[in-house]
Amino acid sequence: MSSYPSNRGYTAMVNRSPRFKIPPESKYPAPNAYDYVRPEADVKICYPFNSSDTRFRLQLGKQIGPSPSDYYHYRRRVEPVEMAFGKQRFVIPAYSVFCGAENKSRCFKCQTQPEGDYYHNFDHNLDLCRPCMNAEIEELNNCKYERLKRSNRLRALGKYKPARWCDFFHKHYSGDLSVDKYPRTVLRLKTRVENYLQTYDTMHKWYVQY
Ligand SMILES: [Zn+2]
Numbered sequence: 001m002s003s004y005p006s007n008r009g010y011t012a013m014v015n016r017s018p019r020f021k022i023p024p025e026s027k028y029p030a031p032n033a034y035d036y037v038r039p040e041a042d043v044k045i046c047y048p049f050n051s052s053d054t055r056f057r058l059q060l061g062k063q064i065g066p067s068p069s070d071y072y073h074y075r076r077r078v079e080p081v082e083m084a085f086g087k088q089r090f091v092i093p094a095y096s097v098f099c100g101a102e103n104k105s106r107c108f109k110c111q112t113q114p115e116g117d118y119y120h121n122f123d124h125n126l127d128l129c130r131p132c133m134n135a136e137i138e139e140l141n142n143c144k145y146e147r148l149k150r151s152n153r154l155r156a157l158g159k160y161k162p163a164r165w166c167d168f169f170h171k172h173y174s175g176d177l178s179v180d181k182y183p184r185t186v187l188r189l190k191t192r193v194e195n196y197l198q199t200y201d202t203m204h205k206w207y208v209q210y
């Protein structure tokens with residue numbers, strides 16, 4: 001009989017079988033058995049905006065259309081807003097009024113009497129109706145015109161100032177008699193508004209885009 005208490009740390013009749021079953025040995029190596037070498041990333045020296053990259057080149061013989069600059073479209077001048085509130089400023093009449101018993105205007109292009117407002121060149125005493133003027137501008141938008149030719153033509157067209165016949169205000173009778181269609185106060189107000197709005201309507205101020 002062994003001594004009591006036991007030197008072995010346990011008594012007789014105690015269960016000495018292992019508490020947990022030993023797991024079967026795996027045929028694969030453990031994770032730490034792998035000697036993994038991380039591949040080094042190729043560090044590319046990058047210049048800002050990829051400026052070191054090779055230039056983009058079009059393939060030879062490839063069909064390309066016209067570039068954006070080949071399309072021409074004239075722009076009207078952007079006038080600054082009139083800030084001289086309450087101050088005297090030089091007002092150019094928006095429209096020249098031709099007073100007479102009959103409308104003597106005649107478009108020199110289409111040889112017809114302009115309907116409503118038209119353009120008048122005081123240097124050469126020529127009239128130009130609005131459809132003809134619009135057609136001229138539309139024609140100038142064509143990119144077949146060179147810069148110089150276009151700007152010269154626009155300058156020539158700029159000489160044509162807006163004009164109208166006096167029929168909108170009064171009617172002429174025999175002699176110097178003319179009857180107003182509405183009071184002069186109304187006319188003055190209308191002219192004032194028109195002169196103000198004229199600074200925004202830059203129809204006769206051409207701007208050539210370079
Ligand atoms: Zn008149």
Ligand SMILES: [Zn+2]
Pocket residue numbers: 107108109110111112128129130131132
């Ligand atoms: Zn015309």
